[in-house]
Amino acid sequence: MADVTMGKFSGPAEPGRDVLGVLLDAGAPIAYICMAGSCCTCRVRVISGAQHLAPKTQAETFHLPAGGGSVDERLACQAVCLGTGDVQVDQ
């Protein structure tokens, strides 16, 4: 089973679940407010496994700069798991 991990917290990366929901269920101390892609409070850095998340939503494309670096940023409430592998994030 693929997992989503933030620090010592980890939960199952079930297809269709968003990263925020998985981490909250796992008890992770992840910051969030709106759960709707508008406040950016849930912004996370994807350390590994970005390819196991669905493409960025319109909200993420709007709020997160495209950048050119190696670090991929996502909004945890918008980043949907594909269930194809492990995803590691930090905030």
Ligand code: FES
């Ligand atoms: S909780 Fe507001 S953008 Fe994710």
